[in-house]
Structures are given as structure tokens and as C-alpha cells.
Amino acid sequence: xxxxxxxxxxxxGALVAAGSLSSPAAHAADKEKCYGIAQAGKNxxxxxxxxxxxxxxxxxxxxxxxxxxxxxxxxxxxxxxPQPEKK
Numbered sequence: 001x002x003x004x005x006x007x008x009x010x011x012x013g014a015l016v017a018a019g020s021l022s023s024p025a026a027h028a029a030d031k032e033k034c035y036g037i038a039q040a041g042k043n044x045x046x047x048x049x050x051x052x053x054x055x056x057x058x059x060x061x062x063x064x065x066x067x068x069x070x071x072x073x074x075x076x077x078x079x080x081x082p083q084p085e086k087k
Contacts, residue, residue, distance in 0.1 A: 034075035035084045038066040048084045 043058035047065040058066040
């Protein structure tokens with residue numbers, strides 16, 4: 001039982017790792033950054049204001065400096081902005 005459980009966790013880990021290795025070019029082709037729509041802990045990368053430096057570190061929902069990749073042309077329909085707010 002322990003062996004099959006370890007095998008399942010290994011397979012899940014491999015799938016997660018493979019997904020995180022996708023190139024940024026794949027994102028750029030059909031997606032755009034959308035600021036102000038990311039939920040706490042679910043942003044896609046660093047905030048341009050320097051509040052954090054990595055994905056998954058958003059502290060609040062819909063912070064203007066946090067972003068997610070969305071399908072091109074859908075950002076503003078979702079209530080976001082394609083560019084970060086200027087200070």
C-alpha cells in the first residue's frame with residue numbers, strides 16, 4: 001500500500017513539474033497579463049511594485065500590482081487592467 005501511494009505522489013509531482021516547465025513563449029502566444037484580478041496566493045509571477053518576487057505570494061485578492069495570465073482580449077471584461085497602475 002505504501003509503495004502504490006508513493007508511486008501516485010511521484011506521478012503527481014512529475015505532472016506538476018512538467019507543467020511548470022512550459023516556456024513563456026507558449027503563454028505569450030494566446031495570453032496576456034491581467035493586473036488586479038489575482039486572488040490571494042494565486043498570482044502568476046512577481047509584482048512590478050516589488051511587494052513580492054514570485055508566483056503565489058499575493059497577500060490580498062485583486063491587488064492592483066498582482067497579475068494572472070488570461071486569454072487575450074478578456075482582461076478588461078474580467079475587471080482587470082492589461083498594464084499595472086502607475087504611482
